[in-house]
Amino acid sequence: xxxxxxxxxxxxxxxxxxxxxxxxxxxxxxxxxxxxxxxxxxxxxxxxxxxxxxxxxxxxxxxxxxxxxxxxxxxxxxxxxxxxxxxxxxxxxxxxxxxxxxxxxxxxxxxxxxxxxxxxxxxxxxxxxxxxxxxxxxxxxxxxxxxxxxxxxxxxxxxxxxxxxxxxxxxxxxxxxxxxxxxxxxxxxxxxxxxxxxxxxxxxxxxxxxxxxxxxxxxxxxxxxxxxxxxxxxxxxxxxxxxxxxxxxxxxxxxxxxxxxxxxxxxxxxxxxxxxxxxxxxxxxxxxxxxxxxxxxxxxxxxxxxxxxxxxxxxxxxxxxxxxxxxxxxxxxxxxxxxxxxxxxxxxxxxxxxxxxxxxxxxxxxxxxxxxxxxxxxxxxxxxxxxxxxxxxxxxxxxxxxxxxxxxxxxxxxxxxxxxxxxxxxxxxxxxxxxxxxxxxxxxxxxxxxxxxxxxxxxxxxxxxxxxxxxxxxxxxxxxxxxxxxxxxxxxxxxxxxxxxxxxxxxxxxxxxxxx
Amino acid sequence: xxxxxxxxxxxxxxxxxxxxxxxxxxxxxxxxxxxxxxxxxxxxxxxxxxxxxxxxxxxxxxxxxxxxxxxxxxxxxxxxxxxxxxxxxxxxxxxxxxxxxxxxxxxxxxxxxxxxxxxxxxxxxxxxxxxxxxxxxxxxxxxxxxxxxxxxxxxxxxxxxxxxxxxxxxxxxxxxxxxxxxxxxxxxxxxxxxxxxxxxxxxxxxxxxxxxxxxxxxxxxxxxxxxxxxxxxxxxxxxxxxxxxxxxxxxxxxxxxxxxxxxxxxxxxxxxxxxxxxxxxxxxxxxxxxxxxxxxxxxxxxxxxx
Numbered sequence: 102x103x104x105x106x107x108x109x110x111x112x113x114x115x116x117x118x119x120x121x122x123x124x125x126x127x128x129x130x131x132x133x134x135x136x137x138x139x140x141x142x143x144x145x146x147x148x149x150x151x152x153x154x155x156x157x158x159x160x161x162x163x164x165x166x167x168x169x170x171x172x173x174x175x176x177x178x179x180x181x182x183x184x185x186x187x188x189x190x191x192x193x194x195x196x197x198x199x200x201x202x203x204x205x206x207x208x209x210x211x212x213x214x215x216x217x218x219x220x221x222x223x224x225x226x227x228x229x230x231x232x233x234x235x236x237x238x239x240x241x242x243x244x245x246x247x248x249x250x251x252x253x254x255x256x257x258x259x260x261x262x263x264x265x266x267x268x269x270x271x272x273x274x275x276x277x278x279x280x281x282x283x284x285x286x287x288x289x290x291x292x293x294x295x296x297x298x299x300x301x302x303x304x305x306x307x308x309x310x311x312x313x314x315x316x317x318x319x320x321x322x323x324x325x326x327x328x329x330x331x332x333x334x335x336x337x338x339x340x341x342x343x344x345x346x347x348x349x350x351x352x353x354x355x356x357x358x359x360x361x362x363x364x365x366x367x368x369x370x371x372x373x374x375x376x377x378x379x380x381x382x383x384x385x386x387x388x389x390x391x392x393x394x395x396x397x398x399x400x401x402x403x404x405x406x407x408x409x410x411x412x413x414x415x416x417x418x419x420x421x422x423x424x425x426x427x428x429x430x431x432x433x434x435x436x437x438x439x440x441x442x443x444x445x446x447x448x449x450x451x452x453x454x455x456x457x458x459x460x461x462x463x464x465x466x467x468x469x470x471x472x473x474x475x476x477x478x479x480x481x482x483x484x485x486x487x488x489x490x491x492x493x494x495x496x497x498x499x500x501x502x503x504x505x506x507x508x509x510x511x512x513x514x515x516x517x518x519x520x521x522x523x524x525x526x527x528x529x530x531x532x533x534x535x536x537x538x539x540x541x542x543x544x545x546x547x548x549x550x551x552x553x554x555x556x557x558x559x560x561x562x563x564x565x566x567x568x569x570x571x572x573x574x575x576x577x578x579x580x581x582x583x584x585x586x587x588x589x590x591x592x593x594x595x596x597x598x599x600x601x602x603x604x605x606x607x608x609x610x611x612x613x614x615x616x617x
Numbered sequence: 618x619x620x621x622x623x624x625x626x627x628x629x630x631x632x633x634x635x636x637x638x639x640x641x642x643x644x645x646x647x648x649x650x651x652x653x654x655x656x657x658x659x660x661x662x663x664x665x666x667x668x669x670x671x672x673x674x675x676x677x678x679x680x681x682x683x684x685x686x687x688x689x690x691x692x693x694x695x696x697x698x699x700x701x702x703x704x705x706x707x708x709x710x711x712x713x714x715x716x717x718x719x720x721x722x723x724x725x726x727x728x729x730x731x732x733x734x735x736x737x738x739x740x741x742x743x744x745x746x747x748x749x750x751x752x753x754x755x756x757x758x759x760x761x762x763x764x765x766x767x768x769x770x771x772x773x774x775x776x777x778x779x780x781x782x783x784x785x786x787x788x789x790x791x792x793x794x795x796x797x798x799x800x801x802x803x804x805x806x807x808x809x810x811x812x813x814x815x816x817x818x819x820x821x822x823x824x825x826x827x828x829x830x831x832x833x834x835x836x837x838x839x840x841x842x843x844x845x846x847x848x849x850x851x852x853x854x855x856x857x858x859x860x861x862x863x864x865x866x867x868x869x870x871x872x873x874x875x876x877x878x879x880x881x882x883x884x885x886x887x888x889x890x891x892x893x894x895x896x897x898x899x900x901x902x903x904x905x906x907x908x909x910x911x912x913x914x915x916x917x918x919x920x921x922x923x
Contacts, residue, residue: 163800165800165921184802185799185800185801185802186802189801189802195800197800199796200797201794201796201797201800201801202794202797203789203790203793203794203797203798204793204794204913205789205793205913206786206789206790206793210786211797213783213786214786214787214790214797214798214801214803215787215798215801215802215803216783216801217783218783222782222783222784223781223782223783224781224782224783224785224786265801
C-alpha cells in the first residue's frame, strides 16, 4: 500500500477546502461567504440550527446545488463540482439523512446503480457482490449483497449507504445527521465504523445537532448561524454547554428539573389495545397504559414499531381491532374523531404538515380548525370572523409565531412556526389529555426548548400527556415515566430517574428488562 | 363447423388480436416503470394507425407505413416527455389531453386526406417452416403475419432489458426513488425521455398493427379504447412483461370469443358481447390491483428542489 492510498484502494483526500461559498435562493441568503476545511483522518462536525445553511453547504459540495459564488479546493488544487457525478469522481461521497436507496432493489443493485458495468450494457451483479464483500471485510460492515433493501433494518441500510460511497471510491464522506434514525446501540456500532474509517485516512464531515455526539466523535467543529460561519474550534477546547450557546447565539437551558407534581387520577387508560397497520398486519398487540393527570408519559421506540398507529387508535383515526380506550370514565373506543375532540382530547400529529394543518389555509383558519363549527367561532352555521381574527391574533402573540400576519398561508411558515400554530390550537382549548407525536422532530434547539416548556406548563395545569418520540434525549428530558414500545408491544415502563439510554436502548431493541 | 375447428379458430384469432395490446402495454410498462403514467396511449395509437395506413396506402409500401407510424409515435412521445418531464404537468390530465388530441387529429387527417374508408393489403401471413406444419399448434401459433410475431418477441426482449441490463436498473430506480437515482448521477430526465418516447413508438406500432396488419383499414376511432385497456393491462401484469402477456392474452381471447359468438349467431345481443372485454377489465382490475405495489414514484414529477 502506498502512502496516499486508502484500504479500499482509492486515493486519499488530504485536504478539501471551501472558500467564500455563497448561495442565494429567491429572497434568502442560504450561505453567506462560508469557509470550511476538512482533512484526512479527522471528523469535522458541521453544527447549526435548522435553516442555518448546513445542508445547503453540503449539497453544494456534493454538486446538487450550484453555488452563487465561491470556490472548492482539493489537495490545494481548484476543482469544479457541477453534479453528484463530479463529486463522486473527486472521491466525495454523501450519506443523506433520508437514505437514497431503492427499496425494491437488492443491495448489489443499489450499489451498481449508475455505474458502468464491466459487461457493457449488461449488469455485472456477481462482480459487484464480490467487491461489496471485500469492502465489507476491510471496513467491518456486515452485509448480504443479495438482500432487498426493504428487508434490512435502518442500521443495515445505513451500512449499505456507506458501502455504496466506498465502492465509488469515496475518500471524503459527508454524513448528514446519520444518527437521527439509529438506536443507541446502533449509534455505538456506527461510531466504531467511523473511527475505523478515520484511522484509515478518510475525511469525514459530520452534520448533527446532537451535541453529545459531537463531543464524542468529532475532532473539530464548525458552527453556522443564519447562513454564515460563526467559527471553527477544536472539540477538546470547548464544553457542551458552550457549544450549545455558540450555536444558538444565546444561553440555552440544557436540562430541566421537573417540579414535583402530585399525580392525579388516570385520565387516559388503554386496555389491551390492538390495531392493524395500513398493510393490514398487526401493528399494536395488547397495549395497556395509564396516563395520569399531571404527568408526561414518554413513549420511546424505534420508528415504525406501532407509535403512529397507537396515536391514531387513540384519536379515532384508526380502527381498533381489540381492547379499549377510556377517557376519564368514558369508553371512547369506537368514537369518531370529532366526538373524541369534543371530549377535550388534543392531538399534535407526527406529520404536522400533512395531518396538523391545511397548508393553503391562513393561520387564522388553521388556529380554529378543530373548533371552527362551534361557539364562539361559529353561530348558527356562520363563521364569526371577528372572533376568529381576535383569537388568532391573541395566539400569534402569546405563542410568538413569527408571521407577517394572521392572513398568511400556513404552508409558507417555517417548521418551528408551524408547530407553534398547531400547539397554540391544541393547547389553547384547555384539553384534558394531549397526545403529542414527535412534537419536536425537525425543530431546532430554540423551538424544541419552547415546545418542551409549553408541554411542561400543561403538565403543571394537570393535563395528562402522552408524548411519543424517537428522540431519547427528549424522552429523558421531560417524561415522568417512560414506556418503551417494540413491534407493537410495550416492553416495560420505567420511571425517569431509573432510565438510562442503555437500558431504554435494549428495550427498544426488544429486550424485556428483568423483573426486580 | 365442428367444435374443434371453432376452438382452433378462437385461439388463432385470440393470438392475432393480442398484438396491439402487447405493443401498447409493453410500451406503457416501460413508462410506468420509470414513474410516468401515459394515458394518451389510445391517441398515440390512432395517429400511428392513421400514419401507417396513409403512407402504406399512398406509397404501396407497408414497411414505409410502419416507419411512418414509428415516427409519429416518437414525435407524440417527445411532446409527452416535454410536458411531463420539463413542464411537470399532472400526468393523468395531460395524458387525457394527448388522447383527445390524437383522437381529433386522426379524424381530421382522415377526412382531409382520405375522406372515405379504404383498404390496403396488409402484411401477409408468414408460414414458419416446420413449426407451422405441426397440426393444430402450427395453425394457432405459427401462421401469422410478421407484426404478430414481433409483438410476442417483444415480451422476452422487454423482460431482458428491464431485468438484466444497466438500463433496466436505471429505469427501475427512477420509477421507485428518483432522488436516489439522481444522487448517483443517473439522469432522471434522460431516462424518462427515453421510456416515454419508446412508449410512444410502441403505441404507434400498436396502432399500425391494427391498420396495416390485422384489420387493414383506417376508420375514425378504430381503437375504440384499446389503448386504455393497454394501460390497465400494465397494472394487471404487475409492471412485468410476462404478466402483461398473460393479461393481453386473456383479453384478446375473450375478444376473440365474443367475435366468434357473433359469427356463430349465438343469440346474445351484439352490444353485450362487445362489452365483455371491458367488463372483464374492471372485474380483473378490482381483483388484482390491490395485490401488488405500483412503482413508488408513479405520476410524481421529479424536481431536485433547488
